Amino acid sequence: MDSVRVRTPIYTEEDHHTWAELCRRQSVLVAPVACRLFEVGWPKLNLDQIHLPNPVEVSSRIFEATGWTLTDAQNGYLGPTEWFEHLAERRFPVTNYIRRPDEIAFTPNPDLFHEYFGHLAFFMDQDFADTAELFGKLYLNAGDERQRLAIARLWWYTTEFGFIREGGSLKLYGAGLLSSPGELLHSLKPETPRVPFVIPEVIETPGAAYSMHTKYFILEDEGHVRRILKDFAAMEGILFPSL
Numbered sequence: 001m002d003s004v005r006v007r008t009p010i011y012t013e014e015d016h017h018t019w020a021e022l023c024r025r026q027s028v029l030v031a032p033v034a035c036r037l038f039e040v041g042w043p044k045l046n047l048d049q050i051h052l053p054n055p056v057e058v059s060s061r062i063f064e065a066t067g068w069t070l071t072d073a074q075n076g077y078l079g080p081t082e083w084f085e086h087l088a089e090r091r092f093p094v095t096n097y098i099r100r101p102d103e104i105a106f107t108p109n110p111d112l113f114h115e116y117f118g119h120l121a122f123f124m125d126q127d128f129a130d131t132a133e134l135f136g137k138l139y140l141n142a143g144d145e146r147q148r149l150a151i152a153r154l155w156w157y158t159t160e161f162g163f164i165r166e167g168g169s170l171k172l173y174g175a176g177l178l179s180s181p182g183e184l185l186h187s188l189k190p191e192t193p194r195v196p197f198v199i200p201e202v203i204e205t206p207g208a209a210y211s212m213h214t215k216y217f218i219l220e221d222e223g224h225v226r227r228i229l230k231d232f233a234a235m236e237g238i239l240f241p242s243l
């Protein structure tokens, strides 16, 4: 196992306090609206919610659960090819930067609260983890830039900003919703459009990395993401990867 790809920086007391405050506030906010994968995965991940987690230990825990490891995202948005190459190799890129206290409600930078609180619970589930690997491999099988951009948007509107239908209600599936107090509340407003996940529409909808989204897409069930990848591969004639 390769866990030396993540480093543990030295955090200040203020950093630990920001982490603890975000965990405390966000746990309350997401409790009634988080999807099943988060509800089940978060306690399994068992993060220290008072002190910033040790990335090497967290990487080992995820590796034992699903064979994924964490890797260093160099505290910024990776280029898409580099991002999907990591996914294809079962490595999830994480930053080690924590937002400033005045950015608690919203930060445009993908800080470690976004990564650890928003994403990592999902990687305790084998089916989700395998689907993330398929995302990476499908991206690498794509034939041109248009297809690669489309796959990046499919990832964005599922794993980052998706809703999912569960037991007759809508739950939050995307890490960008689960980890952002501001966007979580915005996404749940009655007037915010939440529409069925229609591939041709999703791939024409640019993501909003630096502001909140104006529309969200709904997954029908946990198997829907895998079906989306298969359907897109078939539509575009891209070889569907094997695990």
Ligand SMILES: [Fe+2]
Binding pocket: 110, 114, 115, 119, 160, 175, 176
């Ligand atoms: Fe993310």
